[in-house]
Amino acid sequence: MRDFLDMALNVAESCGATYADIRIIDTRNEKIDTRNGVLSGLERSESLGFGVRVIANGSWGFASSSNLCFDELRRVTVSACRLAKAAATVAGEHVRLASEPVHVDFWQTPFIIDPFTVPLQDKLGLLLQVDEILRHDARIKVAQGHMKFCRIHKWFASSEGARIEQVLLRSGGGFSAAAVDNGETQQRSYPASFGGQYKNMGYEIIPALRLPENAERIRDEAVELLSAPDCPQGRRDIILHPNQMMLQIHESVGHATELDRVLGMEANYAGTSFATTEKLGNFRYGSDIVNLVSDNTVPGGCSTAGYDDDGVAAQRWHIVKEGILVGYHTNRELAHVAGESRSRGSCRAEGFNNLPITRISNLSLMPGAWSYEDLLADSDGALLMECNRSWSIDQRRLNFQFGCETAREIKGGKPGRLFRNPTYQGITPQFWASCDAIADYRHWDLWGVINCGKGQPGQRSEMSHGSSYARFRNVEVGIR
Amino acid sequence: MRSREEVFELCGRTLEMAAGFEAELIFEAGEKALTRFASNVIHQNMQQYTESLTLRILKDGRTGRASTDRFDDRSLAAMLQTAREAWAADAGCGETPPLPGPQEYKSVEAYSLRTAELTPEMRAETVSRAVARCRAAGLEAAGIFSNDSQQVAVANSRGLFAWHPATLAKFSLTAADTDSSGWASTSNVDAAALEIDSSIEKAVHTALESRNPQSLEPGEYTLVLPPEAVGDFMYFLAWRAFNGLAFASGRSPLSGRIGQKFMGDNISIRDDAYHTLHTGMPFDFEGLPRRRVSLMENGIAKAVVHDSRSAAMCDAVSSGHALPMPNVWGPIPLHLVLDAGNCSLADMIADTEKGLLVTHFHYTNLVDPMRISITGMTRDGVFIIENGKIVGAARNMRFTESAFRMLSNVDMLGGELRLVGGGFGTGAVLPAMRVRNFTFTSGTEF
Numbered sequence: 001m002r003d004f005l006d007m008a009l010n011v012a013e014s015c016g017a018t019y020a021d022i023r024i025i026d027t028r029n030e031k032i033d034t035r036n037g038v039l040s041g042l043e044r045s046e047s048l049g050f051g052v053r054v055i056a057n058g059s060w061g062f063a064s065s066s067n068l069c070f071d072e073l074r075r076v077t078v079s080a081c082r083l084a085k086a087a088a089t090v091a092g093e094h095v096r097l098a099s100e101p102v103h104v105d106f107w108q109t110p111f112i113i114d115p116f117t118v119p120l121q122d123k124l125g126l127l128l129q130v131d132e133i134l135r136h137d138a139r140i141k142v143a144q145g146h147m148k149f150c151r152i153h154k155w156f157a158s159s160e161g162a163r164i165e166q167v168l169l170r171s172g173g174g175f176s177a178a179a180v181d182n183g184e185t186q187q188r189s190y191p192a193s194f195g196g197q198y199k200n201m202g203y204e205i206i207p208a209l210r211l212p213e214n215a216e217r218i219r220d221e222a223v224e225l226l227s228a229p230d231c232p233q234g235r236r237d238i239i240l241h242p243n244q245m246m247l248q249i250h251e252s253v254g255h256a257t258e259l260d261r262v263l264g265m266e267a268n269y270a271g272t273s274f275a276t277t278e279k280l281g282n283f284r285y286g287s288d289i290v291n292l293v294s295d296n297t298v299p300g301g302c303s304t305a306g307y308d309d310d311g312v313a314a315q316r317w318h319i320v321k322e323g324i325l326v327g328y329h330t331n332r333e334l335a336h337v338a339g340e341s342r343s344r345g346s347c348r349a350e351g352f353n354n355l356p357i358t359r360i361s362n363l364s365l366m367p368g369a370w371s372y373e374d375l376l377a378d379s380d381g382a383l384l385m386e387c388n389r390s391w392s393i394d395q396r397r398l399n400f401q402f403g404c405e406t407a408r409e410i411k412g413g414k415p416g417r418l419f420r421n422p423t424y425q426g427i428t429p430q431f432w433a434s435c436d437a438i439a440d441y442r443h444w445d446l447w448g449v450i451n452c453g454k455g456q457p458g459q460r461s462e463m464s465h466g467s468s469y470a471r472f473r474n475v476e477v478g479i480r
Numbered sequence: 481m482r483s484r485e486e487v488f489e490l491c492g493r494t495l496e497m498a499a500g501f502e503a504e505l506i507f508e509a510g511e512k513a514l515t516r517f518a519s520n521v522i523h524q525n526m527q528q529y530t531e532s533l534t535l536r537i538l539k540d541g542r543t544g545r546a547s548t549d550r551f552d553d554r555s556l557a558a559m560l561q562t563a564r565e566a567w568a569a570d571a572g573c574g575e576t577p578p579l580p581g582p583q584e585y586k587s588v589e590a591y592s593l594r595t596a597e598l599t600p601e602m603r604a605e606t607v608s609r610a611v612a613r614c615r616a617a618g619l620e621a622a623g624i625f626s627n628d629s630q631q632v633a634v635a636n637s638r639g640l641f642a643w644h645p646a647t648l649a650k651f652s653l654t655a656a657d658t659d660s661s662g663w664a665s666t667s668n669v670d671a672a673a674l675e676i677d678s679s680i681e682k683a684v685h686t687a688l689e690s691r692n693p694q695s696l697e698p699g700e701y702t703l704v705l706p707p708e709a710v711g712d713f714m715y716f717l718a719w720r721a722f723n724g725l726a727f728a729s730g731r732s733p734l735s736g737r738i739g740q741k742f743m744g745d746n747i748s749i750r751d752d753a754y755h756t757l758h759t760g761m762p763f764d765f766e767g768l769p770r771r772r773v774s775l776m777e778n779g780i781a782k783a784v785v786h787d788s789r790s791a792a793m794c795d796a797v798s799s800g801h802a803l804p805m806p807n808v809w810g811p812i813p814l815h816l817v818l819d820a821g822n823c824s825l826a827d828m829i830a831d832t833e834k835g836l837l838v839t840h841f842h843y844t845n846l847v848d849p850m851r852i853s854i855t856g857m858t859r860d861g862v863f864i865i866e867n868g869k870i871v872g873a874a875r876n877m878r879f880t881e882s883a884f885r886m887l888s889n890v891d892m893l894g895g896e897l898r899l900v901g902g903g904f905g906t907g908a909v910l911p912a913m914r915v916r917n918f919t920f921t922s923g924t925e926f
Contacts, residue, residue, distance in 0.1 A: 033808050041806045042566045045547035046559075049530070062526040066549040079527060086600035087525035090517065090608045120569035128571075141729045144808065180730035183737075185850055265518045267622035268654040268663075271842070274925070353528040390845045392878075394857040399878050399924035401855050403847055421848055423855075425878070425922055456516055456624050457528075479880050479921050480853060 005157035007070060008052050008077050013159065015081035017054035019097065021158040022077075023309060024050040024068065025352040027150065030116065032173075034127040034145040036135065042120075049352035052077045056084035058094030060333075064353040098335040098343045100312050102160055107306025108167040110299065111202030115149035115171050118203050123147055126211060127175070133215035134177045139223050141180040146195045147173035147206065148450070154352075162311040170302060170462065171205050172198030172448060175215065179222040186225035186420055188218045188405055192243040193388050198448030199300040199464065221406060224418055231383070231407050231422035233478035237471060238424055239379055241386035244404055245365060245467035246447035252428040253285070253292055254360035254465070255454075256397035257319050258346070259328040259338055261358075269456050271395025274428070275325055277338060283325040286432030291366040292320040294329060296345055301362030302448040302462035303348065309356035312345035319363060323433070331358045350459040357455050362446065364466030368438025372469055375439050377413035379471060384408045384415050385422050401425040401479060423479045431472060439468040481509060481596075481629055482531070484643050491635035494535065494556050501537035501567070502579050503637040506765060506804055508532050510630040511596075515603040518622035520611045525600060534804065537563050538579070541572035543806065577788040581638040585769050588644070590759040591629075592670040595647035598627040606651065610680050614655045617684050623653040627671055634767035644761035651676050654860065655687040659926065660873065662686025663839060663860035665708070667899075669759050686839060690861040690873040695923055698877060702835030703918045704828045704865065707910040710818070711900040712844040712856060713883040714749075714908040718813045720849050721883075722751070722775050724790030724801070725810025733850045733884070734781045743779035743887040746821065750774045751785055751801070751813035757899040757909045758815045763800065770800040773813065779888070787811040816908040821893025828892045828914045830868040835914075837863040837870065841879075852883035857924065877920040889916040 005022055012020035026048045033041035050073065051064035061084025063076045127145035134143035149171050156164040174196015176189040191197040191209055199205050240248060255261060256273045264272050275283070285292075296303055296314035307313055310332045319327045328338045331347035349356040370378075390403035407422035408415035426434075446464040453460055482490070491505045509531035516524035533556075534547040544567030548559040603625040614621035626649065633643040649671035655662045663686065664679035703709075726732040733742070753760040753770040763769055766788055774782045786794065787802030790811055801811035829837060844856030855878060862874040894912030901907040 033806075035808065038572075039543075039570045041808055042543075042545050042570070043547065044545070044562045044566060045532075045534075046562075047532070047547075047549045049549065051528075059522065060524060062524070064526075064528040064530075066530045066532075076529075083525040083527065083600050086604045087515070087522040089601075089604045090520075090522045090611060092519070092521040120566065124569055124571070142731065178729070178731060180735075183733075183735075183850065185731045263519070264620065264622060264656075265523055267518055267620075267656060267661075268516075268624060268652055353530050355524055355526045357524075390847050390855070392843045392845045392855045392857065394876060394878070394924050395842050395859055396924075396926060398926075399857065399876075399922060401878060401880070401922070423847060423880075427925070457512055457514055457626070476922070479855075480847065 001155050004068065004073060005155060008073055009157060009159050011074055011077040012052065012054045012081060015078055017056045017081055019055040019159055020052065021156065021311065022050060022052045023352055024155045026153040027351065028116065030149045032123055032127065032147045034131050036143055037128065037131050039124060051352045052080045053355065054080045054084050055095050056081050057088035059084050059087035059091045060095060061087060062355040095333055097332040098341060100332060100342065102162050103307060103311060103313060104163045105306060106165045109169040109200045111169050113203035115203040116151065130175050130211050130215045133212060134175065134219045137219055137223050139179045139181050139226065140177045140219055142178040145175040148195065156311055158311055164307050164311055166306055168200060168305055169202060170198055170200050171203055172196055173206060173209065175211060177219050177222040179226050181226050184226050186222055188222040189387055190214050190218045192447060193405065194451060198302060198450050199446060200302055200304050201300050225406065225420045228418045228420040231419040231478040235474050236477050237379060237382035237473050238475050238477065239375065239382050239384045239469055239471045241384065241469060242443065242445060242467045243447055244385055244388050245470055246449065246465040247388045247391055247402060249292065249363055249365055249465040249467060250360065250449055251391060251393045252397060252400055253319065254363045256428065257328050258358045258360060259330045259334045262328065263334065263337060270454055274396045274398050279325050280338065281326060284323055284433065285320045285325045285429055286323045287435050288323045289368055289438055290320055290323045290432055290435055292363060293366055294319050294361040294363045296361045298362050298446065300446050301464040302450065303361050308345040308347045309349050310343055310347040312343045315345050317344055329358055329360055334358065348461055350461060354459045357459065359461045360452065360463050362464045365438065365470065367441040367444040367468045370437050370439050372439045372443050375437055375469060375471060376410055379410045382410045382471065383422065383477060384410055385424065398427050400428065421480060422477065425476045425479050434473040434475065435470055436473055437471040444468040481511060481631060487633045487643060488641060490551055491633060491641065494533065495635065495637050497556060497560050498535065498537055501539050504536045504579055505635045506534045507633040510628060512628045514624055514626035515600065515607055516624050517607050517611065520615060520621050522604060522607055535559055535563050536805065537567055542567050542570040544570060577792050579636045579638050580640055580766065580768055582640050583763065583767060583769055585642060585762040586754055588759060588762045590646035590669050592647045595627050595649045595669065595671040596629045598649065598671050606676060610653050613680050613684060617688060619655040619657055619684060619687050621653060621655055625651045632761055634763060634765060636767060640767045642763040642767045646759065649674055651679060653680060653683040655683040657687055657691060659693060660687050660690040661860045662690065686861040690863065693873040693875045696874045696877065698920045698922050700917045700919055702832055703915045704825065704832060704835060704837045705915060706825060706912045707898040707900050708840040709838050710910045710913060711908050712841045713854060713886060714816050714910065715901065716846055716852050716854055717883055718816055720846065721852055722784050722813050723810045724784045724786035724794065727784040728790050728793040731849065732784065733852060734784060738781050738783065740781055741779050742781055742884050743776055744890050745778045746890060746893055747776060747779050747887045748819040749776040750817050751815050752817045753815040755815065755817050755909055757897060760815045764802040765804045766802040768798050768800040768802065773799050785811045785813045818910050820895050820897050820911045822895045823892045825894060825912045828912065829865055829870065831892065832865045832914065833867060835865045836874060837865055847880060853880065854883060855880045875926060876924050878922045879919060880921045881919045886915055886918060890914065891916055
């Protein structure tokens with residue numbers, strides 16, 4: 001592998017590149033889907049390829065290929081240099097990279113059980129066990145189970161001397177039950193919607209999710225939703241379950257604090273951000289109890305790694321501290337715009353064939369001081385919303401409207417009456433300013449996002465968001 | 481890119497290795513080049529080449545699937561072994577209809593050498609022109625100029641072989657001021673047919689005209705929507721209403737309601753990969769020819785689309801709308817056409833006493849699947865219409881609206897059809913329309 005790495009860097013230099021890096025990535029995926037008692041999807045894929053990134057004439061160029069051989073490596077590297085020089089004809093200031101120690105290292109995701117050694121029959125057996133419980137009620141018309149496992153083996157080398165080898169492992173799964181009756185359909189998912197819960201770890205996550213143990217409850221809730229009243233309309237206090245806080249953090253803080261978006265680099269596609277750089281250090285993003293921390297070192301996080309795709313070592317830092325905007329997600333190219341001498345290490349690409357771009361890291365709301373029981377006891381009349389169903393936010397990340405699978409009204413310190421089709425809407429800083437209670441660490445967990453789309457051409461990325469239950473006052477609910 | 485003969489040889493070699501099974505192969509290859517610009521400079525310039533081969537084997541009601549991007553005999557054998565292991569673990573599902581034999585396909589010309597050979601320097605020159613025009617108008621330019629080539633082949637052990645090469649060139653521009661923005665996009669199989677200059681002018685004009693926006697109260701409005709704004713509603717209908725798998729499981733609003741009225745008399749929707757504005761591949765991912773399907777006629781539900789699995793569940797035949805099998809999504813119509821009316825966008829504005837003209841929508845998502853209720857934001861220009869004239873700009877607003885209700889309230893339909901969204905032949909061919917009583921539920925700060 002060293003020969004490939006060195007050759008790309010040598011060719012880049014001979015073509016006039018002032019900086020070059022290459023990533024060679026070998027990926028193995030397994031995806032298992034069950035539907036109504038049968039195996040409905042089984043994908044096992046392997047891919048190998050490389051991407052070369054250069055700076056020439058002060059601009060970036062990037063090219064990639066799935067054909068890893070010396071001739072193709074030379075062709076692709078020459079192409080990357082040509083692309084950089086073409087970009088330089090419509091350029092501003094030359095790209096300058098924040099300094100980073102030159103790392104020569106090996107890093108891998110800690111795990112107990114390699115999911116690729118677990119027999120397929122065992123995985124299928126577990127999903128079909130859940131499926132059988134779900135379909136015990138005839139009104140469950142679609143029972144689905146999912147597991148996904150991914151191992152990414154990547155080699156990174158740069159013209160600055162970095163040589164980093166990493167093996168990243170991600171595992172997870174979940175299930176859903178769709179109930180249908182009288183022209184109505186309602187769905188419940190566990191542990192989270194859109195495929196379940198994922199972490200960077202081994203197969204040990206699967207038994208820890210306790211999928212069969214939760215199937216009966218989820219099935220019964222899906223059926224109960226069919227005849228539940230619609231979520232009331234108007235303004236209510238709401239408590240968000242951590243599996244919905246994941247989405248709230250992701251959309252209204254995570255993307256808003258990607259520095260490339262802030263600077264307009266996504267203006268033609270996903271949009272920009274209201275959290276502009278003059279607000280850094282003085283803008284009230286939320287109430288005093290709101291502390292949001294990004295952390296690529298946290299065990300289990302879906303963006304946890306030793307290094308990002310700039311070759312920057314993983315770090316932990318505040319994005320929002322005591323309610324004030326204090327940080328961004330940055331890469332080596334843009335760190336200086338935020339007044340920082342070093343990148344935060346938030347530069348990642350999907351696979352070998354995409355250009356690394358600024359990405360949300362594992363961004364989490366720090367736990368508060370409330371016990372969950374005290375929080376409920378103090379929230380009479382509030383709606384407890386759980387499990388995301390839909391999401392939408394404007395192109396500056398201000399006006400959002402999110403939907404959940406369930407809402408339960410809190411009465412006498414307990415979640416009570418069930419409502420279907422709950423939605424809530426807000427303006428990001430006003431919403432976070434209304435956060436007046438966060439449950440403590442006992443209900444805090446990381447929740448994995450494995451389908452975050454960004455960039456042109458579109459790239460998918462993964463990250464986690466940790467949270468406990470959080471309460472927000474006087475929120476508009478029941479929009480339909 | 482590999483030639484048809486090379487792909488045929490690769491598929492034949494792999495199918496031979498899988499002897500003893502019914503086997504299906506999907507070969508996909510793509511060469512994508514994209515120049516991306518923002519803040520008046522090119523900040524990303526890239527190209528990528530990928531190819532992959534996916535094998536599905538079937539026997540005794542069981543199926544196994546595996547993929548690889550390495551095509552030497554050893555890698556192909558490893559893929560087969562992985563598929564065999566998956567097959568052995570499958571308990572049998574009864575959802576694997578037999579593979580089809582050789583098929584006849586209509587000819588669809590979707591490849592342009594001019595697009596395939598567009599260079600980084602040519603893209604940069606066009607971007608430079610867009611940036612210069614925006615600078616001259618005091619605006620910031622952001623956008624893309626891309627040229628892609630791809631090929632898809634489906635082959636199986638019953639002698640079926642389908643191959644489709646295609647190209648797509650796309651230019652998109654957002655022109656922005658501090659309190660306004662304008663957007664335009666053009667795409668075509670042939671890069672020479674892109675409407676680049678008119679797109680640049682449209683984005684610049686919209687940005688300049690949407691300056692100084694005023695806040696409006698949420699509520700019901702009459703909207704004039706160009707085809708780009710109509711597209712969002714069509715995609716959700718395609719995914720959830722016209723989907724044969726959702727239909728079979730009772731989760732489509734059309735389930736058990738074929739023949740019932742859902743939309744206005746003036747709304748007819750079909751899936752037609754062979755419409756002159758579509759350039760989609762003439763077969764689906766099972767290798768079956770795509771059929772034209774009438775989905776809504778004068779507002780009445782007529783049919784949904786099927787792959788072989790959903791067809792078996794509904795005692796119907798496949799309409800040639802399969803995605804790669806097996807999958808959890810079901811069949812989706814990728815080539816929608818909504819019948820045109822006879823008005824122009826200018827007619828609609830001139831005929832509107834009080835209403836809004838929307839450029840397009842942003843980040844739309846499904847709120848209620850049985851009503852196809854959708855939420856989303858306006859983007860890149862909302863214009864206030866009074867007494868048949870545009871009199872100013874409005875700040876963006878959020879809508880929450882049912883696609884069925886919206887398409888029941890259309891009182892003017894455009895005579896010109898445009899292809900919007902998608903890529904490589906997917907998308908929707910749509911007219912502009914005027915919609916009464918469209919519901920905005922909240923505003924935002926810009």
